[in-house]
Amino acid sequence: MRFTKPYILIFLIFLSFTTIGQVKNIGLPEIRNYKRTDYKGGTQNWNIDQDKNGNLYFANNNGLFQFDGSSWKKYSLPNSSAIRCLKIDDDGKIFVGGYDEFGYFKANSKGKLVYFSVSKLINNENIKAIDFIWKIHIHKGEVVFQSFTRAYIFKNQKLKLLESPNRFQFSFQVKNQLYFQDISAGILEYKNGKLFPLKGTAVLNTTEIWGMFPMPGNKILITTLDKGLFIYDNDKIIPWETEANNFIKKNSSLGGVTIKDTFIILNSVLDGMIICDLNGNIIQHINHKKGLQNNTVLTSxxxxxxxxxxGLDNGIAFINENSPFTYFGFSYDLSTVYASVAYKGNLYVATNQGLFYHSWSNSIKENTFKLVEGTTGQAWNIQVIDDQLICAHNRGALLISGGKVIKTLDNKGHFGFKPIPNRPNYLVGSTYYGFTIFEKTAGGLSYKNQVGGFDLSANTFEIDEHNLWLKKDNLIYQLTLSDDLNRFKSIKTHKNLSNSVKGIGSLQRIKNNVYFQTDNRFYKYSQEQDLFFEDKKISAVFKDVPKIYSLTEDNYSNIWYIFSESLGVLMKQKNGAYKNTIAPFSSLTGNLVNNYISVNTIDPENILIGLTDGLAHYNSKLQNYSASKPMAFIRSFSYPGDTIILGNGPNKIEMLKIPYSANRVKFTFSSPTYENLENVEFSYQLEGFDDRWSTWSSISIKEYTNLREGDYKMKIKVRNSHGIQSEEAVATFTVSPPWYRHFLAYLFYILLVIASVFFIRNRVKMKIRKNKYYETIEQRRLYLEKESKIRQEQYELEKEIEKLKSDKLQIKILAKDKELVNNSLQVVKKNKILNGIIYKLKDINVESFDDSTKFQFTKLNKSITKEVNADKSWKDLEKHIKNVHFDFLKRLKEKYPTISPRELDLSTYLLMNMSTKEIAEIMNISNGGVELARYRLRKKLGLNKKENLIGFLMSI
Incomplete structure (x- = not known):
């Protein structure tokens, strides 16, 4: 949707400004254009109506279009023909007429508009074609559908026909009367099912009548397509020779509508529309140049x-006539406005393009503002000082008279001028490079000098009896002028107003005193004490006011202030108190000029406000209907599988149940509030899901997913551009639980748990009994195992005892063997000694002995030899060893059959742990022979070098 908002303010005309009702003859109202692409419709909007819920309906070439303030919806006739007319009755039925089709739309149980054809009641045998239905009227309980050939009267679900005398043009309702125009019979009045001609109206048969409106004194205003306007009075048709008639004759009429029987809106083919009073004076003229997207107005x-x-030939337009604001902007050749003033019959406006003016004694509805000659460029201010008009301009300080510059006081760029207290003949001006002094002389204002000692500039400055105050770069400069005004004799800066109050917000004059403000606390300066002190009385006035950025006081002691790019005013009351007003100015938010608050209060009915794209005219005496409480609607409620639409008639959502599988819901919101739509905001809360209300937002759609089962209440409220909130709109619904969380499912779960407990209990009992049985068996088994184990342990103990005994015996045997071996070795040693003795005795020469000695010697030798030969200890030892180690020798022989007897002996000696020396002596071989025998034995046994021979033999 495209929004064209020509902020156009036309500066009033002192005596010609008349405001009757809500229509203003100063400037233009807000205009909002809806293009075909916005509502996705066709060309030509023929008719408009509104239902009780505030929804608007448009009869369009592509069908019926509904607008609820948030979204557009399209509804079509069965034959998809263009809709030329519509009318809504008190029951919410939307009667429509198209080509060869007419009937009505009505909301069904789910809020969707469903079409019911009335034309089906026609007997097709008698009527071959219906043609276009051009007008629909609800007249005394009857619904009248008018085509060119006849009218169809619908009542109590029955249809009757009203034939035209020749051919109908159009039909009109004027208060309680219904009139038809026939191309040959003139204007006909419909009464009790019949047509009665009005006298004297046949003179209009050569033209088309497009509108009939009530006038005072039971007169009727008739608008024609190409003949102008006429008054029907006392059976006579009289031309209405007025300003409005001249306009219609020039631009052709397409009908219109009245406003409270006070104003008449007249549509034209060529030049938009006009609003005139009952005397035919044009109050407003709105056309393409002034903001309409199309100059052909088909309906209003x-x-x-x-x-x-x-309803335009191409598009739809909304015109905010109930607002106390009108605007002057591009169509009046105005751009950004910094200041305005009324002076000697002219209205002067300082803009970024120059100083413009307009006469203030003639109508300015059509004329643009003119540029004051020589002022092209940035004009910062326009002021009346001592009955002289002075402009602060980029080109310097300019004196203005009429439409031209009469004198350039100083060629340096200026921001503004202020009189110097106690110095009535002097002015101080703020320039781009400091300050200048102007002197009032007999020849008028003249430049005196540049004030020395200070070269900073700003548009925000004030002056009192002692100091000139300048706010710049978050600092307040306190400047004191010298007596001759040639220089500043002292300059101080202030960053804060006190130790506890940081920063300085604004500098302004209130009640002729200079005030310094921060956080809505206002301070004055004490020259004697050289400090700032708070004026609590003024601060109290701003206690409940939003944090302000800057302010100005007008001629009526009203205080205008800027906050968050918005405007507010503290209106001075008769009792001296102030009344804070913010809401009416919400439409100006974002369009005010930064750092320049331009409010020119000529009187309470003529307040001019500078904007970035023109000038706004505000009449504080007019009632602002848009400040009433808005309505909020939950426009639709959707979930997978279904959609319920609200606001189409009286239908409401009862407690609705949706399945758990469709627990994704979407809501759309609407409010039939059409003023300042961009500032309309919604807030919502889904009770059962949201803990608090949502923040305000212009988004009109909300979707929830994965809702759990339970009861929910969707609440929605709307806030219009004036900050006024609506009552809550409510829709309740229930999300059914999934089958596995259904009541019956829980009942089944309980029964299942009970059955499971009973089953488990019996199973446990059986298990316990079975476990006890098996426990008894197990205990018996364990007892038997333990008994068997004890017996086995007893048996093994006995075997161990036997083994110990055997080992002990074996040890004793081995000990005896060792002892026997030792004894045998002693015998062997003895024999060896004896053999040595025998050997040595052989070396003795016995021949030298005497016989007795020789006998004794021989006897000794024989005795020794006998002892040696008679000793059998070694053979006994060998026999004993073999007997003791018989089992070992047997196992060794079985395992190694190739082993020799001598190797068996060696194995026995090794098993007995005999040393190499002992073995050598027993076997009568050398130690080396023992080692060789050991090597051969290892080889025969298959042992490697690392294996222990004795350990191996012991393991056999």
């Missing part, structure tokens, strides 16, 4: 808030 409609809707 006044909604329930007295705003104007226009």
């Amino acid at each position: 409609f006044i909604d329930n808030k007295n705003n104007l809707w226009l």
Whole structure:
């Protein structure tokens, strides 16, 4: 949707400014254009109506279009023909007429508009074609569908026909009367099912009548396509020779509508529309140049808030007539406005393009503002000082008279001028490079000098009896002028107003005193004490005011202030108190000029406000209907499988149940509030899901997913551009639980748990009994095992005892063997000694002995030899060893059959742990022979070098 908002303010005309009702003859109202691409419709919007819920309906070439303030919806006739007319009755039925089709739309149980054809009641044998239905009227309980050939009267679900005398043009309702125009019979009045001609109206048969409106004194205003305007009075048709008639004759009429029987809106083919009073004086003229997207107005409609809707040949327009604001902007050749002033019959406006003016004694509805000659460029201010008009301009300080510059006081760029207290003949001006002094002389204002000692500049400065104050770069400069005004004799800066108050927000003059403000606390300066002190009385006035950025006091002691790019005013009351007003100015938010608050209060009905794209005119005496409480609607409620639409008639959502599988819901919101739509905001809360209300937002859609089962209540409220909140709109619904969390499912779960407990209990009992049985068996088995184990341990103990005994015996045997071996070795040693003795005795020469000695010697030798030969200890030893180690020798022989007897003996000696020396002596071989025998034995046994021979033999 495209929004064209020509902020156009036309500066009033002192005596010609008349405001009757809500229509203003100063400037233009807010205009909002809806293009075909916004509502995705066709060309030509023929008719407009509104239902009780505030929804608007448009009869369009592509069908019926509904607008709820948030979204557009399209509804078509069965034959998809263009809709030329519509009318809504008190029951919410939307009667429509198209080509060869007419009937009505009505909301079904789910809120969707469903079409019911009335034309089906026609007997097709008698009527071959219906043609276009051009007008629909609800007249005394009857619904009248008018085509060119006849009218169809619908009542109590029955249809009757009203034939035209020749051919109908159009039909009109004027208060309680219904009139038809016939191309040959003139204007006909419909009464009790019949047509009665009005006298004297046949003179209009050569033209098309497009509108009939009530006038005072039971007169009727008739608008024609190409003949102009006429008054029907006392059976006579009289031309209405007025300003409005001249306009219609020039631009052709397409009908219109009245506003409270006070104003008449007249549509035209060529030049938009006009609003005139009952005397035919044009109050407003709105066309393409002034903001309409199309100059052909096919229909006009006044909604329930007295705003104007226009159905155009291409598009739709909304005109905010109920607002106390009108605007002057591009169509009046105005750009950014920094200041305005009314002076000697002219209205002067300082803009970024120069100083413009307009006469203030003639109508300015059509004329643009003119540029004051020589002022092209940035004009910062325009002021009346001592009955002289002086402009602060980029080109310097300029004196203005009429439409031209009469004198350049100083060629340096200036921001503004202020009189010097106690020095009535002097002015101080703020320039781009400090300050200048102007002197009032007999010849008028003249430049005196540049003030020395200070070269900073700013548009925000004030002056009192002692100091000139300048706010710049978050600092306040306190400047004291010398007596001759040639220089500043002292300059101080202030960063804070006190130790506890940081920063300085603004500098302004209130009640002729200079005030310094920060965080809505206002301070004055004490020259005697050289400090700032708070004026609690003024601070109290701003206690409940939003944090301000800057302010100005007008001629009526009203205090205008800027906050968050918005405007507010503290209106001075008769009792001296102030009334804070913010809401009416919400439409100006974002359009005010930064750092320049331009409010020119000529009187309470003429307040001019500078904007970035023109000038706004505000009449504080007019009632602002848009400040009433808005309505909020939950426009639709959708979930997978179904959609319920609210706001189409009286239907409401009862407690609705949706399945758990469809627990994704979407809501759309709407509010039939059409003023300042960009500032309309919604807030919502889904009770059962949201803990608090959502923040305000212009988004009109909300979706929830994965909702758990339970009861929910969707609440929605809307806040209009004036900050006024609506009542809550509510929709309740229930999300059914999934089958596995259904009540019956829980009942089944309980029964299942009980059965499971019973089953488990019996199983446990059986298990316990079985376990006890098996426990008894197990205990018996364990007892037997333990008994068997004890017996086995007893047996093994006995075997161990036997083994110990055997080992002990074996040890004893081995000990005896060792002892026997030792004894045998002693015998062997003895024999060896004896053999040595025998050997040595052989070396003795016995021949030298005497016989007795020789006998004794021989006897000794024989005795020794006998002892040696008679000793059998070694053979006994060998026999004993073999007997003791018989089993070992047997196992060794079985395992190694190739082993020799001598190797068996060696193995026995090794098993007995005999040393090499002992073995050598027993076997009568050398130690080396023992080692060789050991090597051969290892080889025969298959042992490697690392294996222990004795350990191996012991393991056999």
